[in-house]
Amino acid sequence: MTDPFTRQVQDFTRQAQEIFTAGKDAKVPENLSAFAEDAVAKSRDAYHKMTAAAKDNAKVAEDVLLTTQAGAKSIGEKIVANTLANTEAAFEVAQAMARARTFPEIARLQANYWQQQIAIAGSQSKELFELSNKVAKQTMETVGSATTKSFEQFKTAG
16 A cells, blocks of 8 residues: 555656657657758857857957047147147246346246247147047048948848
8 A cells, every 4th residue: 555645656657658658759740840950050040140240340349449549549649749848848938037137038038938839839739639630530430430331241140
């Protein structure tokens, strides 16, 4: 005599064995097998296309960032060069003013310095503006090219 739980386990085991025995000779229909194989092939193809697009997009992002970084570096270098030139000019006039013998000579040196600095500031501003425009244009061209390339890849992948 067996307890109810043991009987349930034995019944379940017997039923599972009957199902597996009955299914042992069952065949997968050819159309289902062909459908599954086709689905796997299409999924793999889509995966490869998306992977290639992701790699290309990562390269595009890198190109955009490198262009932006190079532009920022150029602008930064230009600002530093301008600052150095302006500082050097200030030291030169300060030294000349320290050597001056009369107040009118000091006033003349200072007036000349400010006239020169105003002209230089205009020139430096113009150069910096032109450089900024050039950098912005290069960056936008890179972004535009990247966007066009991404859309083209999207079209061909879809």
